[in-house]
Amino acid sequence: xxxxxxxxxxxxxxxxxxxxxxxxxxxxxxxxxxxxxxxxxxxxxxxxxxxxxxxxxxxxxxxxxxxxxxxxxxxxxxxxxxxxxxxxxxxxxxxxxxxxxxxxxxxxxxxxxxxxxxxxxxxxxxxxxxxxxxxxxxxxxxxxxxxxxxxxxxxxxxxxxxxxxxxxxxxx
Amino acid sequence: xxxxxxxxxxxxxxxxxxxxxxxxxxxxxxxxxxxxxxxxxxxxxxxxxxxxxxxxxxxxxxxxxxxxxxxxxxxxxxxxxxxxxxxxxxxxxxxxxxxxxxxxxxxxxxxxxxxxxxxxxxxxxxxxxxxxxxxxxxxxxxxxxxxxxxxxxxxxxxxxxxxxxxxxxxxxxxxxxxxxxxxxxxxxxxxxxxxxxxxxxxxxxxxxxxxxxxx
Numbered sequence: 001x002x003x004x005x006x007x008x009x010x011x012x013x014x015x016x017x018x019x020x021x022x023x024x025x026x027x028x029x030x031x032x033x034x035x036x037x038x039x040x041x042x043x044x045x046x047x048x049x050x051x052x053x054x055x056x057x058x059x060x061x062x063x064x065x066x067x068x069x070x071x072x073x074x075x076x077x078x079x080x081x082x083x084x085x086x087x088x089x090x091x092x093x094x095x096x097x098x099x100x101x102x103x104x105x106x107x108x109x110x111x112x113x114x115x116x117x118x119x120x121x122x123x124x125x126x127x128x129x130x131x132x133x134x135x136x137x138x139x140x141x142x143x144x145x146x147x148x149x150x151x152x153x154x155x156x157x158x159x160x161x162x163x164x165x166x167x168x169x170x171x172x
Numbered sequence: 173x174x175x176x177x178x179x180x181x182x183x184x185x186x187x188x189x190x191x192x193x194x195x196x197x198x199x200x201x202x203x204x205x206x207x208x209x210x211x212x213x214x215x216x217x218x219x220x221x222x223x224x225x226x227x228x229x230x231x232x233x234x235x236x237x238x239x240x241x242x243x244x245x246x247x248x249x250x251x252x253x254x255x256x257x258x259x260x261x262x263x264x265x266x267x268x269x270x271x272x273x274x275x276x277x278x279x280x281x282x283x284x285x286x287x288x289x290x291x292x293x294x295x296x297x298x299x300x301x302x303x304x305x306x307x308x309x310x311x312x313x314x315x316x317x318x319x320x321x322x323x324x325x326x327x328x329x330x331x332x333x334x335x336x337x338x339x340x341x342x343x344x345x346x347x348x349x350x351x352x353x354x355x356x357x358x359x360x361x362x363x364x365x366x367x368x369x370x371x372x373x374x375x376x377x378x379x380x381x382x383x384x385x386x387x
Contacts, residue, residue: 142280
């Protein structure tokens with residue numbers, strides 16, 4: 001029974017691992033912390049798995065646990081990370097300079113913008129970009145749908161402004 | 173930059189993240205043992221140490237009061253009050269430990285984070301313990317001491333106790349992150365390493381409240 005439970009859990013996690021990676025990438029700026037956070041999220045998900053009773057969708061439950069763990073982890077490591085950040089790029093993918101197309105730069109800019117958001121706005125934006133419905137986002141975050149819509153709209157406005165400022169600089 | 177472009181940009185990450193990040197699902201069992209030392213449990217451990225020290229301190233005070241056999245009413249009342257305040261602090265810490273153990277990460281983000289921030293703020297911010305301070309200036313009083321020199325008692329001992337009482341009440345009322353707008357409170361709290369986590373937690377609590385407000 002326990003083994004079946006564990007197999008089912010591992011299967012579900014494997015299916016949703018990209019979500020976990022994206023959350024970790026958005027809340028941690030250095031690789032060691034990211035790996036630690038991945039393990040912490042998996043551990044907390046496994047710990048809570050027995051209490052998952054299906055009253056909410058699996059993805060809603062998983063996002064709640066993963067984001068709660070990420071925000072807690074982020075708040076605890078924020079100070080030390082601020083120091084590390086000085087010497088390390090936000091995203092340390094192994095891209096060569098030649099690979100840096102416009103798409104690549106925009107992608108990095110988006111990730112940088114997400115990283116700069118406050119903890120709760122960051123969670124909101126991740127859920128929005130993951131194409132969750134406003135209803136599910138409100139369930140995960142515990143705020144009203146109207147609030148979700150207003151906040152997303154404001155953050156998007158800021159983001160668009162940032163992109164256009166940067167594009168103007170490039171073409172100027 | 174429209175919604176579709178934003179979401180497409182977000183998806184570009186998938187392949188690279190899958191390549192660069194590690195998900196080790198085979199160490200779930202060993203992880204459970206390791207995580208017995210997790211950071212959140214550290215908070216519970218800190219409170220548990222405080223509870224144990226508090227109990228030991230209360231027992232010690234109890235022995236003193238019992239040994240005194242009500243011979244000195246000032247001593248009994250002073251130490252009794254210190255004991256009562258310590259017991260109240262122990263009770264609050266025990267309640268916090270229970271809350272930490274029951275903390276459910278699968279509840280909504282704002283609810284869980286609010287509970288956590290409140291717990292963190294309260295760990296370092298049990299200000300009411302300060303209220304026992306004036307009793308440390310009265311436990312050595314005795315009828316003999318007062319009778320020996322009423323004038324000295326009234327001119328030295330009573331003003332000192334009064335001063336400590338007023339000072340304690342003033343500090344209790346003012347030295348809180350809620351009064352950070354006052355310059356001296358801000359200066360004192362920012363320079364006290366014990367208060368930094370309280371202020372961070374309080375700041376986050378404000379952010380959560382702001383976030384929850386319908387715009």
